Amino acid sequence: MISALIALRRVDEEGLVAQLTGQLRALIATGRLGKGLALPSSRRLASDLGVSRNTVTYAFEQLAAEGYLEASHGRRPVVTVDGGERGDGTGAVASSARSARPQLSPWASKLKQTDWPMSYQAPLKPLRPGHGDFREFPNEIWARCLRRSAMRAARRELGPVNRMRLREALAHYLATSRGVRATAEQILILPSAQAALTLIAAVLISPRDDVWVEDPGYPGAAAAFRASGARVTGMRLDEQGMQRTPGMAPPKLIFMTPSHQHPTGRLMSLARRTEFLRSSRPGKTWIVEDDYDGEFHYDSRPVPALQGVDAHGRVFYVGTFSKAMTSDIRLGYLVVPPALVGTLEIAQRHIGLIAASHVQEALAEFVADGHFLAHLRRMRRLYHARRDHLVEGLERHLGDVLSVEIPSGGIQLVARLKRGRADQAAVKRLVEAGVETRALSSLALGRPRDHGLLLGFAAWRENEISAALRTMASCF
Known part of the structure; x- marks a missing residue:
């Protein structure tokens, strides 16, 4: 009963x-x-x-x-x-x-209408996108860094919320690996990349300001800017990522993922990046570059960050350690244009977006001692092989129903449905069978133009990917 x-x-x-x-x-x-x-x-x-x-x-x-x-x-x-x-x-x-019925703010009243945060079940199932393989992380080395940081904490005086040792290590790493041009003072350490978007929105966005985002794209960005009252417009993609619509007035802010477009993985060319910079008015149009998994590039040399090409201080550069290391390390960072560093630092403390100091110190040691780069080199080889294994398996087992878009890097890929638009029904059926994917249509800002599956490959060993593909084939 x-x-x-x-x-x-x-x-x-x-x-x-x-x-x-x-x-x-x-x-x-x-x-x-x-x-x-x-x-x-x-x-x-x-x-x-x-x-x-x-x-x-x-x-x-x-x-x-x-x-x-x-x-x-x-x-x-x-x-x-x-x-x-x-x-x-x-x-x-x-x-x-x-x-x-509790009386909620206008922002809170709209939370259930968004697709953010993404709804997933625990535990992690193949082939959930957006995750690296935490099983391959050097936990013993990380534990030693944490232990030494905790032991030194008693001797440290109360310091700044953004630890200089980590900022200096990051400034060096980003300059040599991603072409980012920034001093250590321009880098803020935050609890996540999403916190960086929240901070930017709080400082720059007023109600009715225009913001451009990619469509389909990362739903957390649209959610952060809408929370500040922005009018968010989804910009179509082509083979080079986000496109500008001729005749549209430049907005207050543009959000993009040029290194590996989320979710397609497309790489924005240098010419397209220059086009966006040329059309952005210094001091009036800001660009937020989210380089969420730029550490993983497989098929060619990675294109330097958009931030490094900007000569007028218009670009915010957002990064995270949760993809490159493990999602349990809740740390992101934000490279701020020089003119806004002081304001962003005050806003960071005002909102309370502060990362634990002992974790910052441990991460600084992990980066400075070379463990971070060593881990990245190993993961690039591993994830590259896993991407190729997934692509080959999709073409062999599901080539009649799915068309694969092979990304040049990253930790996930898109497989479009060749017939029909029932990607959300397919996702539900796959979840019931033990394979977790994301419907491409759910990442559209407006009416979906593409239907398919977002599949993660980085977190899964090749035998696990093969088993998931067999399950998918039986479901389809």
Whole structure:
């Protein structure tokens, strides 16, 4: 009978987990499911509700972590609280809190309408895009750097929020590897690349300012600029990435991923980069260059960063360590145009976008001692082979339904559907079968023009990629 008390709306898989968790929590809090009641097994409830078993399992695990259920392997979960234990003893608080509609800000009211942050389940499944292989990271070396940094912390005086040792190491690395021209003082250390976009938007964007982004593109950028009230316009792509539309007045800000366009992986030519710089008015039009995985380039020498070509201080350069190292290291960085360094530093502290100092010091040691470059050299060879293995497998197993766009670098690729537009339905079916991809249409700013799959290859060994391809072939 429990399934009759639950009504799920068919959205993405993450949405089903959140809905089921919330509805079971409410049924317990209001006393509809009493203390000591044994719930159905995850297999039985999944069958009754018509969802995957993982959906029910994740909901049970979350409620057990919150103290609503007692769950152990091989046994049905049991309700552990009386209705009202989470309220005033009668369940009235839980019921009224559920029915009351909180008054949110205009920004918060629109959060559920965006596709950011991206909805994925845990644990990581093949071929989820956007991830490197954390299993290949030199954790023992990193642990030693962290340990030494923590031991030195007691002797360090309270210092700046952006540690100079890391800024100097980064300035040297970016100059030699990416052609970035910046002093150490221009580099801000942040909790993530997304934090850098949030900071830029807070400082530069006023309501109704025009912002251009790539379409399809990185949804986190559109979300950050819309949060500041910008009018975000999606710019079409060609083989060189973002295009300018003739006759359009230059906007306040342009966001682009020129090294490996997200999601297609296309490389913007030097001529196209120069065209954007030439049309940008110094002090009035700013460019944000997101080089999220520029460390990984396979087929030719990487094109230097757009920031290094800019002679008028118009370009922000954004980077992250989560792709090159491991996503657990929540550090990004921002190279700021000289005229805005002081303002951005104040805004960084005002908003609280500050990275832990001991992690900064450990990373400075990791970079300065050569461990970072050694890790990158090894990962480039590994990821290059994995890209080629995925491309060859897609052409062999799925060449009749998918057309592969081979990126010159990066950690993911796009495979377009040759027939039909049901990429979101395909993604749902693949997730149920154990392969996690991203629908290309979901990355469009407006009406989708392309339909296909965004597939990650960096995080997966070749035998894992082969198994995932066999699953995909059977699904299609």
